Amino acid sequence: xxxxxxxxxxxxxVTVAYxxxxxxxxxxxxxxxxCLFGIIGPNGAGKSTLLKAALGxxxxxxxxVRFFGEPxxxxxxxxxxxxxxETVDWDFPVNVMDVVLMGTYGRLGWFRRPGDRExxxxxxxxxxxxxxxVASRQIGRLSGGQQQRVFLARALAQQADIYFLDxxxxxxxxxxxxxxxxxxxxxxxxxxxxxxVHHDLRxxxxxxxxxxxxxxxxxxxxxxxxxxxxxxxxxxxxxxxDVLDDLAQAxxxxxxxx
Amino acid sequence: MTxxxxxxxxxxxxxxxxxxxxxxxxxxxxxxxxxxKRALAGDAAAHAxxxxxxxxxxxxxxxxxxTLLAGALVAACAGLGMLVLVRRFTxxxxxxxxxxxxxxxxxxxxxxxxxxxAWGYANSAGLEQFLLGHTAALTARDAWLLAAVAAVAVAAVAxxxxxxxxxxxxxxxxxxxxxxxxGIDYLIVGLVALMVVAGLxxxxxxxxxxLVVIPPxxxxxxxxxxxxxxxLSGLIGLAAAAVGVAASAARPGLAxxxxxxxxxxxxxxxxxLCAPHRGWIARRAEAARGLTVRRGxxxxxxxx
Numbered sequence: 001x002x003x004x005x006x007x008x009x010x011x012x013x014v015t016v017a018y019x020x021x022x023x024x025x026x027x028x029x030x031x032x033x034x035c036l037f038g039i040i041g042p043n044g045a046g047k048s049t050l051l052k053a054a055l056g057x058x059x060x061x062x063x064x065v066r067f068f069g070e071p072x073x074x075x076x077x078x079x080x081x082x083x084x085x086e087t088v089d090w091d092f093p094v095n096v097m098d099v100v101l102m103g104t105y106g107r108l109g110w111f112r113r114p115g116d117r118e119x120x121x122x123x124x125x126x127x128x129x130x131x132x133x134v135a136s137r138q139i140g141r142l143s144g145g146q147q148q149r150v151f152l153a154r155a156l157a158q159q160a161d162i163y164f165l166d167x168x169x170x171x172x173x174x175x176x177x178x179x180x181x182x183x184x185x186x187x188x189x190x191x192x193x194x195x196x197v198h199h200d201l202r203x204x205x206x207x208x209x210x211x212x213x214x215x216x217x218x219x220x221x222x223x224x225x226x227x228x229x230x231x232x233x234x235x236x237x238x239x240x241x242d243v244l245d246d247l248a249q250a251x252x253x254x255x256x257x258x
Numbered sequence: 259m260t261x262x263x264x265x266x267x268x269x270x271x272x273x274x275x276x277x278x279x280x281x282x283x284x285x286x287x288x289x290x291x292x293x294x295k296r297a298l299a300g301d302a303a304a305h306a307x308x309x310x311x312x313x314x315x316x317x318x319x320x321x322x323x324x325t326l327l328a329g330a331l332v333a334a335c336a337g338l339g340m341l342v343l344v345r346r347f348t349x350x351x352x353x354x355x356x357x358x359x360x361x362x363x364x365x366x367x368x369x370x371x372x373x374x375x376a377w378g379y380a381n382s383a384g385l386e387q388f389l390l391g392h393t394a395a396l397t398a399r400d401a402w403l404l405a406a407v408a409a410v411a412v413a414a415v416a417x418x419x420x421x422x423x424x425x426x427x428x429x430x431x432x433x434x435x436x437x438x439x440x441g442i443d444y445l446i447v448g449l450v451a452l453m454v455v456a457g458l459x460x461x462x463x464x465x466x467x468x469l470v471v472i473p474p475x476x477x478x479x480x481x482x483x484x485x486x487x488x489x490l491s492g493l494i495g496l497a498a499a500a501v502g503v504a505a506s507a508a509r510p511g512l513a514x515x516x517x518x519x520x521x522x523x524x525x526x527x528x529x530x531l532c533a534p535h536r537g538w539i540a541r542r543a544e545a546a547r548g549l550t551v552r553r554g555x556x557x558x559x560x561x562x
Contacts, residue, residue: 052430055433055434056433056434057430057433057434073436076434076435076436077436079434081430081431081434081435083428083430083431083434087428087430088427088428089295089427092293092426092427093293093478093481093482093483093484093487094423094427094482094483094484095482095483098483098484099427102424102427102428102431105420105421105424105435105437106435106436106437108420110421111417111418111420113420138482154431158435
C-alpha cells in the first residue's frame with residue numbers, strides 16, 4: 001500500500017494538443033485514495049486524450065502527470081490499461097488466452113516467453129471476467145461484450161495498482177457491463193484505483209465514487225453525489241442538446257443513490 | 259555424365275537450396291510485416307535497391323554478389339528513411355509517400371543500371387538481372403551467402419516474435435506497458451529490407467515484395483495462431499522459391515522472379531479456395547447450412 005501522503009495520480013496543469021489544436025487544457029486533478037473514478041463528459045471533450053496523455057501515448061504540451069509521486073516511467077508496471085475496443089483488428093490471428101497473456105509481457109521483459117505461472121494467472125483473470133470457457137477461441141469470434149472483457153482480463157493480468165479504462169462500456173451489452181463493473185468494484189475493494197473514461201451518465205451516477213466532469217478542461221470534480229449536480233452537468237454539456245434527456249435521467253438517478 | 263555437367267548440376271542444387279532458404283525467411287519475416295500492416299514498406303525498400311546495386315558497382319568497380327547486395331541494403335534502408343522523412347516533413351499521407359518513394363527511387367535505379375553500359379562501363383552488363391531475378395548466374399558461394407542472411411533473419415524473428423506480435427496487435431497497449439514501439443517497428447521493417455535484398459538476385463526488385471507479402475496472406479487462411487502462421491508462411495515461401503528456381507532452370511530463357519511469384523500466387527489461390535473455415539468453399543458451405551460465422555452468444559455466458 002502507498003503511504004497516504006503520496007497521491008495515486010496527480011495531473012498538474014496538463015495541456016494536450018494534436019498538432020496545433022489544443023484538445024484539453026489546464027487540467028488539475030488529484031486522486032489520493034483507491035476508488036472507482038469516472039472521467040465524464042460529452043463526445044469530443046478530450047476524455048480519452050487525457051487518459052492517453054497520462055499513459056504517455058500522446059505528448060503533453062504542458063504540465064505533468066505523476067503516479068505515486070513518480071513519473072510514469074518509474075512505475076509503469078503498476079499501471080494497467082484497457083484501450084478502446086475499436087483500436088485493434090479483431091481478425092488478428094490470436095486467441096483469447098494469447099491476448100490475456102500479453103498483460104504479463106511487461107513483467108516478463110525482452111525475450112522471455114510466458115510459462116506455466118503466466119498461464120495460470122491468465123486463466124484466473126479469464127475466470128474473473130467469466131470467459132474461462134472461451135480461452136482458445138479466436139478473438140474475432142466473440143461478441144463486443146466478450147471482447148471488452150478479454151481486454152479487461154489482459155489488464156488484470158498486469159497485476160497493477162492503478163487501472164485506466166477507455167470507454168469500456170461502449171458497444172457492450174448490459175450483462176457484460178454489469179460484469180465489468182463488478183470486476184472493477186472488486187479491484188477497488190482490493191485497494192486499487194480504477195479510472196474509467198465513461199460517457200453514460202446514468203451508470204456513472206450508479207457506480208462511480210468520484211467523478212471529474214470534463215469538457216476540454218475540468219469543469220468540476222469530487223464525490224459523485226456532490227459533483228453530478230444539475231448546474232455542473234449543464235455547464236459540462238452546454239451546447240450538447242442531444243444529451244438533455246440523459247441529463248434529466250442522470251439527475252433523477254442521482255436522487256436514488258445514497 | 260561429364261565432370262562439368264556434374265559440377266553444373268551440383269551448382270544448380272546448391273543455388274536452389276539457397277534461394278529456397280531465402281523464400282522461407284521472406285515468408286517468416288513477411289508475416290510480421292503483414293500483421294503490422296506494413297506490406298507496402300517492403301515495396302518501397304525493394305524498388306530502392308537498384309540504386310544501391312548500381313551505386314555499389316560504381317563505387318567499388320566490383321560486381322560480386324556480396325558487394326552489390328551490401329549496396330542494395332544501404333539503398334533499401336535509405337529508401338525507407340526517405341519514406342519517413344517525406345511523411346514527416348511534407349505532410350504527405352502514407353500511401354502517396356510510399357508511391358512517391360517507389361517511383362522516384364526506381365526511376366533513378368533504372369537510369370543508373372541501364373545507363374552504365376552506355377557511359378562506357380563495359381563490365382556492368384548483368385546488373386539489369388536484378389530487375390527480374392535470374393538464378394542461372396548465381397554460384398554456390400552466392401547461395402551460401404543468401405542462406406546465411408536467411409538464417410540470421412529467421413533467428414531474429416524467433417527472438418522477437420513475442421514483442422513483434424504485441425506491437426502488431428495493439429501498439430497503444432504495447433507503448434503504455436513500456437515497450438519501445440517505434441524501435442520494434444524499425445526492427446520489423448529493417449528485417450523486411452534485409453529479406454527484400456536477399457531475394458533480389460532470385461526474384462528481382464520489381465517482384466521481390468510479393469515474396470514477402472503473398473506467403474503470409476496465404477498462410478493466414480489456414481490458421482488462427484501467429485506462430486503457426488509464421489511457420490506456414492515460411493514453408494509457402496520456400497516452396498514458391500524452389501518451384502520458381504526449378505522452372506527457370508528447366509527453361510533457361512525464363513527469368514526466375516515471375517515464376518516464383520506465379521508459384522506463390524498458386525499457393526494463395528489454393529489457400530483462398532480450399533482452406534478450412536476461412537476458405538471460400540468452406541465459407542460458402544457454412545453459409546449454405548445457414549451457419550454464418552458464429553459470434554459469441556453473450557446471453558448464454560453472461561448469465562452464469
